[in-house]
Amino acid sequence: MTEAQDHIVSPETPPAAPASAIPPEEIARLTDDITAALKTVYDPEIPVDIYELGLIYKVDIEDDRQVSIEMTLTAPGCPVAGDMPGWVENAVGAVPGVSGVKVNLVFDPPWDHSRMSDEARVALNMW
Numbered sequence: 001m002t003e004a005q006d007h008i009v010s011p012e013t014p015p016a017a018p019a020s021a022i023p024p025e026e027i028a029r030l031t032d033d034i035t036a037a038l039k040t041v042y043d044p045e046i047p048v049d050i051y052e053l054g055l056i057y058k059v060d061i062e063d064d065r066q067v068s069i070e071m072t073l074t075a076p077g078c079p080v081a082g083d084m085p086g087w088v089e090n091a092v093g094a095v096p097g098v099s100g101v102k103v104n105l106v107f108d109p110p111w112d113h114s115r116m117s118d119e120a121r122v123a124l125n126m127w
Contacts, residue, residue, distance in 0.1 A: 026097070030097055033097075034061075034098070037095050038050060038059075038092065043055075043078070045079075048116075050071070053074070053115070053120050055074070069103045071104070072105065073107075088101070088103050
């Protein structure tokens with residue numbers, strides 16, 4: 001093995017993720033509180049919260065406690081498309097310890113019924 005080959009990182013070995021500046025127990029609390037906040041937001045046409053509907057695709061908590069959320073809607077033409085990201089921002093922004101919230105509305109992949117939790121399926125009688 002040459003010296004250059006000695007320094008090759010195997011594709012099977014992912015680079016180590018940098019450690020968060022936020023202690024693990026605080027990350028756990030923030031995660032639980034953010035999830036609880038997301039469960040307070042409902043699509044007015046559906047009696048299930050957006051978390052259980054599977055509209056939340058990704059939540060990232062940065063070291064500065066800024067929260068980035070990727071979410072979708074049940075349909076691109078949803079009547080509350082302009083309002084719901086603000087509702088999510090307000091709900092998560094009220095969580096103690098969160099410094100700010102950025103909501104990004106995405107439609108890829110498109111939402112479908114398979115993203116709903118069992119709780120949502122029971123509430124909507126969609127078995």
